[in-house]
Amino acid sequence: MSLEWFDRVCSEMQDNLESICEDYDELGHMRIDRAAKHPKIEFFVEFEDEDREVFSTLFFDPHNEEFYMEEFDLTTGETFRQILPDIEEILDAVHETFHNFMDNELEDIEEDDEDIYDEDDEDIYDDDDDIDDEEQVYTDGGEYDVIVDVEWTTPEVLAYSYLDEVEVTYKFGVVKETGDGILHRVNRIYTEDDEMIEDETNFIFSKEEAGAIIELIENNMDVMEGFDPS
Missing domain, CATH: 3.10.450 (Nuclear Transport Factor 2; Chain: A,)
Incomplete structure (x- = not known):
């Protein structure tokens, strides 16, 4: 069992993701857990209230030396692995899950917009927005x-x-x-x-x-x- 492929991908992921997507460069973060039985990289967004939302987790199987993501099938009720054989497919998968997550977050924000305005439709601003x-x-x-x-x-x-x-x-x-x-x-x-x-x-x-x-x-x-x- 070797972690050489895992370490190589970890070293390239951050720069590649920042360059592939401006939105991810501004909002996305990643965290490496090398000590787990199946080492993993968690991708997350951190909001202003320090609330952290993980939108994707990339696992590494050291025995087979392959990366995978776990997906849940609503029809069968079972979890299955999506094998990602190379860095390009890994980047595409993380990029796709990031935008799916942000689209859902945007929908939630739009639903809550009514609470941002008072009776006179005046905007409520946070003084900390600029920092x-x-x-x-x-x-x-x-x-x-x-x-x-x-x-x-x-x-x-x-x-x-x-x-x-x-x-x-x-x-x-x-x-x-x-x-x-x-x-x-x-x-x-x-x-x-x-x-x-x-x-x-x-x-x-x-x-x-x-x-x-x-x-x-x-x-x-x-x-x-x-x-x-x-």
Whole structure:
């Protein structure tokens, strides 16, 4: 069993999807779960209220070294696999499911438009609409700077998960204004009431610091203790 084909596809997916569709470039995200028995890539849209909707999941069968999506047949009531043999078919499948999802979301929004207007048909606006693309980076003092333009060079990668209770993800980007690297970490905790608590942190560092950071981690891995839920 080999994950070489999985890793190759993961490395190409983000750039290919961004270039194939402007809408996906603005709204779509992907997250890699390499540790699962069948590694997978989840494709999702994140809305303003931080609500995340997964619109497609791409699985990888390491034994047969093939990608597939699962589909549910309403007629038979059974789930079957759609095998995707190459990167072009994978891109087409994700692209199609993205637009099907967004079309359904648009229909829901149009149905809710009546609630946006008051009795005089005056629009209700949100003052935060102009800063949707900004990234807030908090300092130790509790204050924050606003980074307007961060180029994310990797998708969100799952670093750790435990059952359906906790997950930690990372993604890497570059601050365009300074050229510094930025690591974005999200810790998600799912409560018994099916609520999600998110804790987001950002770590910014220069290219000159990167080597020392990597060396510090590598030289101290043996003194760290892993999380043992048992």
